[in-house]
Amino acid sequence: MQAQEGMMRAAAERARRFCERLGIEIPLLSAPMSGVSTPELAAAFSCAGGLGVLAADLLEPEDIEREVRRVREITDRPFAVNLRIPPRDRGDRGQALKVIYALGELRRELGLPEQVDLDAFREPDFERQLEALLDCGVKAACCSFGGYREAYEERLHAAGVFILGAATTLREAKVQRSARADAVILQGAEAGGPRLYFESEPQESSVGLSVLLAGAGRAVSLPLVASGGISTPAGAVAALVAGASAVMVGTAVACSHESAAPGLMKRSMIAASDTATCLSDQLSGRLERVMKNGLIEALKRAGVASSGYPWQRFIMQDLMERAAQLGRADLLRMPVGQGADVFCCRKASETIRILGQALREFMSGQSAGPAKEQ
Known part of the structure; x- marks a missing residue:
């Protein structure tokens, strides 16, 4: 004692x-x-x-x-x-082009340009x-x-x-x-x-x-x-x-x-379970804990590797913005920890x-x- x-x-x-x-x-x-x-x-x-x-x-x-x-x-x-x-490692520009190609049909479906101008990337x-x-x-x-x-x-x-x-x-x-x-x-x-x-x-x-x-x-x-x-x-x-x-x-x-998280993410959090998240590098180029979604699974099944950070984040930026606008939880990046299942909205x-x-x-x-x- x-x-x-x-x-x-x-x-x-x-x-x-x-x-x-x-x-x-x-x-x-x-x-x-x-x-x-x-x-x-x-x-x-x-x-x-x-x-x-x-x-x-x-x-x-x-x-x-x-x-x-x-x-x-x-x-x-x-x-x-x-x-x-x-970052010291700037990612793989060649793989970034492959990711853009793999996302081409989805980008067209969302009304986005099929191509992403990598030369326009700035930090x-x-x-x-x-x-x-x-x-x-x-x-x-x-x-x-x-x-x-x-x-x-x-x-x-x-x-x-x-x-x-x-x-x-x-x-x-x-x-x-x-x-x-x-x-x-x-x-x-x-x-x-x-x-x-x-x-x-x-x-x-x-x-x-x-x-x-x-x-x-x-x-x-x-x-x-x-x-x-x-x-x-x-x-x-x-x-x-x-x-x-x-x-x-x-x-x-x-x-x-007070949070700037999209409304779709907030609503998804309220219904989250203790198994709702996963670790993936598909949405930003860095391994991160996010809520599981269809886009992560689709890229994984297709064998499309991430191009790394920061290229992947740049490629996904306008796609994530459109997903939030359209209420597409299956496409949205939602960074959420494992504590989401015990969260109480307040x-x-x-x-x-x-x-x-x-x-x-x-x-x-x-x-x-x-x-x-x-």
């Missing part, structure tokens, strides 16, 4: 120290879900005492500045901005994105698909920015430590959206959160943020007890009014309040263990 109480006290103290470093009240972060997260959603977390995270991965610098201003119109509390490290300039982040005076920055290079890390730390690196394996967590991250987000295989691997092979990145926490807790002397499948008070508190200093949630609020502020209450009680010692479900 004494050992258990000591473990609970240590977990609560870890969470309190993490909150103190970031100037927040509860160890609760929003997942940076590109295409789903909004300034309003990030602000809801910050207003409640957590840390909202803006998904600036695919935004132009001026759009980053606009969204940061919007968050600050809503709250004066801390929040973070997430950037996507440019935001990472250097300018980073400049925008620094110009905005943001005090916390996350990074996906890698760690900040030394020159970037030095500039961020010189500006007083708290860096949260992301990892899907113990090896990647150690790399983030070497890159001088201040904390590491551990993305379990349960998480929705793209796997955040960068050193490990895609299939190696599908490690469950409990295993990740156990390994990283022993080997990485940095605050750990648990992400993946957390959508209940019990799950949030259990992650702290297992070694995390904070938790990050995405799917639990992806269906909220405003983000209500979900955050319920999770936050359990975390506050745990940190104050009012809870003897994982919180009771609500």
Whole structure:
């Protein structure tokens, strides 16, 4: 009993120290879900005492500045901005042409041009994105698909920015430590959206959160943020007890009014079961957890391999937009975690309040263990 109480006290103290470093009240972060997260959603977390995270991965610098201003119109509390490290492997352009050919009939059916002009592909300039982040005076920055290079890390730390690196394996967590991250987000295989691997092979990145926490807790002397499948008070508190200093949630609020997810995706989430998702690289070029659909199955049966990231994402972009317009769930990319089956539709502020209450009680010692479900 004494050992258990000591473990609970240590977990609560870890969470309190993490909150103190970031100037927040509860160890609760929003997942940076590109295409789903909004300034309003990030602000809801910050207003409640957590840390909202803006998904600036695919935004132009001026759009980053606009969204940061919007968050600050809503709250004066801390929040973070997430950037996507440019990939070293740019995918296979030759395979991209084969994918376009394979999708030709479907594109015609949807009223889209049969061909996709690969030369028209552009991504935001990472250097300018980073400049925008620094110009905005943001005090916390996350990074996906890698760690900040030394020159970037030095500039961020010189500006007083708290860096949260992301990892899907113990090896990647150690790399983030070497890159001088201040904390590491551990993305379990349960998480929705793209796997955040960068050193490990895609299939190696599908490690469950409990295993990740156990390994990283022993080997990485940095605050750990648990992400993946957390959508209940019990799950949030259990992650702290297992070694995390904070938790990050995405799917639990992806269906909220503040979310930018298409209505079709929100309706599909409400009816989702625990087997509704799969891991696939067919819709964006990176292995990701999405809701199963007919397009993924059709490409798989036809033996059409993904062209990799970012080509596949570009090829699929207008097709996904049309699928949302037409209400075609069989074609739409819906990044959803395994926690979708326990999701209860409510405003983000209500979900955050319920999770936050359990975390506050745990940190104050009012809870003897994982919180009771609500």
